[in-house]
Amino acid sequence: QQQVKQSPQSLIVQKGGISIINCAYENTAFDYFPWYQQFPGKGPALLIAIRPDVSEKKEGRFTISFNKSAKQFSLHIMDSQPGDSATYFCAAWPSGNTPLVFGKGTRLSVIA
């Protein structure tokens, strides 16, 4: 079973701070790395994604950093707000007719 390991399991950040969630994958040629955001009582929604030929992608306050040699990628949330409080899932796609492999999720709480 191909795996994506996500940490931390939970994270508390002060309003205005930087939230950092890390993921690592095993020895497999994944081709696409999305992050999903899930609010309580809702389904996950695609937040931002990156391909392995790019080291960083930024969309507003959200940035993915990708380190291909270390097989690691991370989500940075700048100027974190209480509205960012949610569960975040990293994922990886091995390509072809194979579904996404999800990390186990990080519950982020941003406190004022």
Place this chain on the structure above:
Amino acid sequence: NAGVTQTPKFQVLKTGQSMTLQCAQDMNHEYMSWYRQDPGMGLRLIHYSVGAGITDQGEVPNGYNVSRSTTEDFPLRLLSAAPSQTSVYFCASSNAGVGLGYTFGSGTRLTVV
């Protein structure tokens, strides 16, 4: 509204009962899948389909059946419910490929007593 519709939103079953969780999408997506979400376990893939008439097993398929007779619908059947199947179930679909751009439904919270 376009999207993935799951019904019911909540369900309580007795052990041994059967039921079908419904999933429908109106985006003409080829790929559909079912996940279960449990605390600390993340999203675990149950079954998926890459098109009408084609289904395959995911990580945790035991106790669940699926079929895909149309592009729009992908029902998940519990044949004999067990307390271990208490979970939140999500259906997802994608038009961009098996691993790209998933749209999730809002989930079905199932309790088996």
